[in-house]
Amino acid sequence: xxxRNIELLAPxxxxxxMEFAFLYGADAVYxxxxxxxxxxxxxxFSNEEIKEAVMFAHxxxxxxxxxxxxxxxxxxxxxxxxxxxxxSEIKVDAIISSDISVIDTIKKNNIDLEVHIxxxxxxxxxxxxLFYKNLGATRIVLARECSKEDIKRIKEExxxxxxxxxxxxxxxxxxxxxxxxxxxxxRDSNRGGCAQICRWTFDYKKDGQKISDExxxxxxxxxxMIPYIKEMINLGVNSFKIEGRMRSIYYVATVxxxxxxxxxxxxxxxxxxxxxxxxxxxxxxxxxxxxxxQFFDKLPGVNEQYxxxxxxxxxxxxxxxxxxxxxxxxxxxxxxxxxxGDTVQFFGPNMETFDYTIDxxxxxxxxxxxxxxxxxxxxKIKIDHELPKFAMMRIKMxxx
Amino acid sequence: xxxxxxxxxxxxxxxxxxxxxxxFTNFLFAVEDFSxxxxxxxxxxxxxxxxxxxxxxxxxxxxxxxKEVKEDILKYxxxxxxxxxxxxIFKDENISLIWFQNHFGTNSxxxxxxxxxxxxxxxxxxxxxxxxxxxxxxxxxxxxxxxVLGKNNIMYSRRKLLSNYNEYMHLDDxxxxxxxxxxxxxxxRESEYGTCLFNDEYFNYINFAKELADDKIKYYLILNMDxxxxxxxxxxxxxxxxxxGFLNKKTVYRxxxxxx
Numbered sequence: 001x002x003x004r005n006i007e008l009l010a011p012x013x014x015x016x017x018m019e020f021a022f023l024y025g026a027d028a029v030y031x032x033x034x035x036x037x038x039x040x041x042x043x044x045f046s047n048e049e050i051k052e053a054v055m056f057a058h059x060x061x062x063x064x065x066x067x068x069x070x071x072x073x074x075x076x077x078x079x080x081x082x083x084x085x086x087x088s089e090i091k092v093d094a095i096i097s098s099d100i101s102v103i104d105t106i107k108k109n110n111i112d113l114e115v116h117i118x119x120x121x122x123x124x125x126x127x128x129x130l131f132y133k134n135l136g137a138t139r140i141v142l143a144r145e146c147s148k149e150d151i152k153r154i155k156e157e158x159x160x161x162x163x164x165x166x167x168x169x170x171x172x173x174x175x176x177x178x179x180x181x182x183x184x185x186x187r188d189s190n191r192g193g194c195a196q197i198c199r200w201t202f203d204y205k206k207d208g209q210k211i212s213d214e215x216x217x218x219x220x221x222x223x224x225m226i227p228y229i230k231e232m233i234n235l236g237v238n239s240f241k242i243e244g245r246m247r248s249i250y251y252v253a254t255v256x257x258x259x260x261x262x263x264x265x266x267x268x269x270x271x272x273x274x275x276x277x278x279x280x281x282x283x284x285x286x287x288x289x290x291x292x293x294q295f296f297d298k299l300p301g302v303n304e305q306y307x308x309x310x311x312x313x314x315x316x317x318x319x320x321x322x323x324x325x326x327x328x329x330x331x332x333x334x335x336x337x338x339x340x341g342d343t344v345q346f347f348g349p350n351m352e353t354f355d356y357t358i359d360x361x362x363x364x365x366x367x368x369x370x371x372x373x374x375x376x377x378x379x380k381i382k383i384d385h386e387l388p389k390f391a392m393m394r395i396k397m398x399x400x
Numbered sequence: 401x402x403x404x405x406x407x408x409x410x411x412x413x414x415x416x417x418x419x420x421x422x423x424f425t426n427f428l429f430a431v432e433d434f435s436x437x438x439x440x441x442x443x444x445x446x447x448x449x450x451x452x453x454x455x456x457x458x459x460x461x462x463x464x465x466x467k468e469v470k471e472d473i474l475k476y477x478x479x480x481x482x483x484x485x486x487x488x489i490f491k492d493e494n495i496s497l498i499w500f501q502n503h504f505g506t507n508s509x510x511x512x513x514x515x516x517x518x519x520x521x522x523x524x525x526x527x528x529x530x531x532x533x534x535x536x537x538x539x540x541x542x543x544x545x546x547x548v549l550g551k552n553n554i555m556y557s558r559r560k561l562l563s564n565y566n567e568y569m570h571l572d573d574x575x576x577x578x579x580x581x582x583x584x585x586x587x588x589r590e591s592e593y594g595t596c597l598f599n600d601e602y603f604n605y606i607n608f609a610k611e612l613a614d615d616k617i618k619y620y621l622i623l624n625m626d627x628x629x630x631x632x633x634x635x636x637x638x639x640x641x642x643x644x645g646f647l648n649k650k651t652v653y654r655x656x657x658x659x660x
Contacts, residue, residue, distance in 0.1 A: 101509035127485030153460040177556040193653030202579035
């Protein structure tokens with residue numbers, strides 16, 4: 001396959017998650033500030049933290065996109081001009097927005113800021129994409145509902161950069177077209193207050209009578225585009241986006257590393273079916289829901305959603321974070337219980353993933369122990385493989 | 401509220417004459433292939449003095465189809481549109497355009513953008529409180545469309561949520577069902593283009609509308625689902641009906657505001 005710049009775009013709900021995303025192979029990250037971002041109740045970034053994040057990214061040749069993606073009410077417009085000017089001054093690489101008032105504000109005030117059109121705009125056709133292109137947008141984040149044919153047509157007719165979600169949670173609704181949260185909880189979904197009503201269960205009734213003994217749920221399974229990434233690259237997709245600003249560092253690291261290697265293998269023609277199978281297994285394990293390609297090749301059917309409410313499992317695979325490696329010992333911060341005799345797996349940036357059966361553990365003071373049972377306790381494990389800082393140790397899931 | 405300023409959607413052609421007889425003059429029709437959630441009609445059944453309600457989020461194939469019938473559509477009085485692809489196709493044509501990107505008409509700047517760029521009017525979102533609505537109407541550059549009665553399209557999914565559930569549960573092909581949980585009840589309708597959820601209770605902003613400057617309103621919109629012309633007349637005459645929606649209930653989105 002012809003090499004070209006394919007961007008792997010990661011969520012970064014915090015500075016720590018951003019650092020892990022870059023370390024594990026992301027080319028760019030996206031996050032929100034304290035205002036105007038759809039994850040209103042995530043930690044998000046202060047103005048100063050955004051500035052630091054941009055410097056951190058640029059020093060490493062990476063990019064930062066800031067979400068300014070709420071659907072504004074009049075009261076939210078106060079301070080918007082100053083905020084956009086600030087983002088321009090500190091040289092964020094682009095903002096992600098869907099509200100025309102943001103784009104118009106940038107134009108009217110001659111603010112030097114690239115705009116990527118958010119998936120909240122739900123662009124599924126080339127005429128809508130052309131509308132935004134004419135406004136000066138430099139990239140379109142397509143609706144998750146786009147089919148292969150839609151992606152192809154939009155790229156051909158519009159020519160701008162295209163960004164597609166390839167992994168993570170899905171809304172049941174077309175993005176931005178859901179205010180269930182407003183009605184059920186008074187929390188404004190389009191300003192970051194979504195209470196995820198689509199994960200609730202309902203009675204299913206017709207003419208006042210229950211017509212099913214079981215509850216009704218409309219929860220979609222997650223998105224996972226592994227089978228089609230090569231095809232998407234061929235269609236002209238420029239940036240592959242991972243959802244999940246509120247996910248853990250373990251999730252971010254695992255997912256980014258898998259996709260980094262997958263994309264690299266596609267670009268250098270070394271992708272094998274075995275690696276794809278392995279990647280699928282790892283990704284299905286790290287998430288708490290099943291995942292499927294959703295809309296790319298067909299309309300999601302009976303197998304692409306859940307029907308009886310939450311079918312999610314808590315993931316405790318993350319055993320420890322490698323803080324350092326000295327004199328043949330890995331210094332590890334414990335995250336979940338492990339003990340001598342367990343077979344674990346180490347993975348991380350710039351290293352091959354490998355299995356290891358733990359045959360020794362020492363506590364911080366050098367005392368031999370059998371079990372690491374306390375989250376965040378520091379332990380040492382003698383191990384022959386040199387490990388990079390911030391590699392991770394997890395339960396051995398599958399053969400590599 | 402003068403009837404000549406009411407714009408009402410039509411669910412069956414038989415009711416059209418009844419509405420005309422009692423003084424309505426502005427009608428809105430959902431259009432086959434381009435609309436969702438409402439009874440849709442083929443273009444040749446829709447009177448030319450009506451507005452067309454193109455409220456689907458459209459894929460490229462649908463946009464191609466829309467261009468094929470563009471000349472036919474230009475014979476109508478106007479278009480109320482959801483998808484900006486529709487706007488891009490018709491913005492330089494001689495037809496009245498009304499922006500109704502559902503749930504996005506929530507601030508003055510966005511509304512004024514479309515008013516300043518070829519749209520004759522815009523529909524204000526219904527999830528705003530009374531004070532927010534008044535402020536937007538006051539600062540709008542042209543008279544707006546204000547939805548005074550109806551069931552809001554609360555959620556619009558491309559998925560066939562009901563068919564999938566019916567199949568999974570081995571049920572008959574139920575459509576137009578009610579989804580109910582605790583205090584909340586929604587009406588769900590599916591078509592080949594996806595599934596819409598509406599609030600089960602009508603909202604009624606007719607009394608509130610009397611507080612608005614009439615010259616700042618282009619149309620008072622009624623999005624009817626199942627009421628007949630007589631019901632509508634009675635409600636306009638003051639029958640107690642429906643609820644006040646968000647008029648006195650400002651939405652919040654930050655944790656610290658949730659308990660207020």
